[in-house]
Structure formats: structure tokens, C-alpha cells
């Protein structure tokens with residue numbers, strides 16, 4: 258279990274995050290969403306013991322981070338924002354450095370290098386790697402000691418599609434294996450791939466958690482949402498929907514209307530379109546419910 262109790266932290270005397278609290282159980286994913294500068298990275302740094310707390314406690318699997326930092330940090334894997342690696346030493350030595358800190362068997366380094374497709378760069382200075390490769394190295398390093406709590410700051414940015422796919426699978430596997438995962442992301446659509454795991458989403462703004470919801474609940478909140486109807490005759494469909502009182506726009510993919518109650522209105526609209534001999538190939542939300550929620554949340 259990861260217990261974050263009323264923590265405040267910042268840089269110098271100023272607190273950037275204030276009174277942040279949450280508890281994450283094994284096998285749970287916790288996602289931080291928030292605009293630039295809202296305090297996601299600072300929260301992760303505070304939980305990882307990189308910056309000191311000015312208030313509150315972080316307890317990792319029963320161990321107080323401030324009282325027993327070495328022991329607590331062993332249970333933690335942290336992927337920092339950006340692609341932070343030691344540029345002047347080899348890929349292998351980047352991993353070796355951490356393996357030694359955490360008493361990890363050297364054989365594990367080769368396993369991880371293979372897993373992340375970094376074998377052929379083993380002896381290259383890490384600074385020569387591409388951005389995406391550096392990120393893979395940073396990820397490999399975070400997971401090297403098989404930590405119980407894994408904190409990933411913007412894990413999906415700057416990765417190629419195949420690595421994104423593998424990382425999604427890897428995150429799900431780690432959740433199944435009772436790990437605790439936290440990540441932040443700006444890629445809201447990424448969340449839909451985690452709807453089948455135990456996931457909570459926290460919205461952070463100006464250093465405070467404003468709202469916390471189960472992802473399942475967010476994904477189901479399809480009210481007040483734009484819906485696209487893919488039809489055989491867009492002009493006719495617009496006429497019919499306008500006569501029903503909707504504000505209709507025509508787009509490449511179909512006609513678009515905003516519904517306030519998705520589950521009630523969409524079947525009713527389908528029925529009316531059908532009675533006017535309009536074929537509907539598909540009806541789907543134009544924006545993801547999480548995106549809609551986020552829009553309302555940050556007021557954009």
C-alpha cells in the first residue's frame with residue numbers, strides 16, 4: 258500500500274503542492290491529470306524522496322519515507338520526466354550503477370537490455386541514444402530492481418508506437434502482479450486502454466487534488482457530449498435533427514449533435530432517423546468522456 262498523507266512540498270520556502278492525500282492499494286493504477294505547472298512532477302518527486310516534504314507523511318508498504326528513506330526507496334521505481342540518463346557513461350553502466358545501489362544481480366541487466374531492445378547499444382554512451390531510446394533506458398532503470406511501487410512521469414511521451422503498446426501491456430501486467438502504479442499523462446486518450454484495470458484518476462490544479470474518480474465512472478459519464486452519426490445522407494439527417502431542435506453540424510465523418518443524456522437521446526435519434534429512411538452506420542461520442550470531463554475541469 259502507498260499512503261500519501263497531507264503532503265506539502267516545493268522548492269525553497271515556497272510550497273508548490275499542498276495537502277495532497279491519497280492511498281493506493283496493490284494492483285491499483287493511479288493517474289494524475291492536470292495542466293502544465295499544476296504540480297504533477299513535484300508530487301512524484303516528493304513521493305520518491307527527491308525533494309523533502311514540508312508537511313505530511315509518505316508510507317510505502319508500511320515504511321515511512323522520511324524515517325527510513327533507504328529502505329523505502331528500494332520499494333520504489335521512478336521514471337523522471339524527460340529522458341534523464343547519465344549521458345557520458347555507457348548504457349550498460351547506467352544500469353550497472355543502479356544494480357549496485359539496489360543489490361540487483363548483474364545477470365538481470367542483460368535481461369532488461371534485451372526486454373527493452375537496448376542490447377545493441379549496450380556499450381554506447383547513453384548520451385548518443387535517440388530521445389525515445391533514452392526514455393527506454395530510463396524505464397529499464399526504473400524497473401530494474403522489480404519495485405513494488407512504480408512512478409512514471411509522462412511515460413508515453415516520445416516513444417514509438419510499438420514501445421507504447423508494449424509499455425501499456427507491461428503496465429497492465431505489473432498491475433496484475435499486484436504492483437502499485439502511478440503515472441501522469443497529457444495524452445488523455447491513453448486512459449481508455451486502462452478501463453479494464455483498477456484505475457483511479459486524480460485531477461490536480463495549482464498544487465491541489467481537486468477531484469478524484471474511478472476511471473470506470475469517468476468513462477461512463479457520457480452526458481453533455483458531442484455525438485457523431487455516420488449516415489448515408491448527411492443533408493437529410495441534418496434537416497431531421499434540426500427539426501428536433503438540435504444544433505447540427507456536418508463534418509467529414511457524419512452529422513454531429515450535442516446530447517445531454519447519451520443513453521436516452523441516442524436511441525431516440527436513431528429511431529427518428531430510421532423512420533425517415535436514413536441509414537445510420539454508426540453513432541459514437543466524438544470526444545472521449547475523459548476528455549469532456551477534463552475540458553469542464555480546466556474550463557477550456
Ligand SMILES: Nc1ncnc2c1ncn2[C@@H]1O[C@H](COP(=O)(O)OP(=O)(O)OP(=O)(O)O)[C@@H](O)[C@H]1O
Pocket residue numbers: 268273291292293294295296297298299300338
Ligand atoms: N526546480 C524547481 N525550482 C523551482 N520551481 C519549480 C521547480 N520545478 C518546478 N517548479 C515550479 O513548480 C510548479 C509545478 O511544477 P511541476 O513540474 O510540478 O508541474 P507539472 O504539473 O509536472 O507540469 P508539466 O505538466 O508542465 O510537466 C511550477 O510553477 C514550476 O515552475
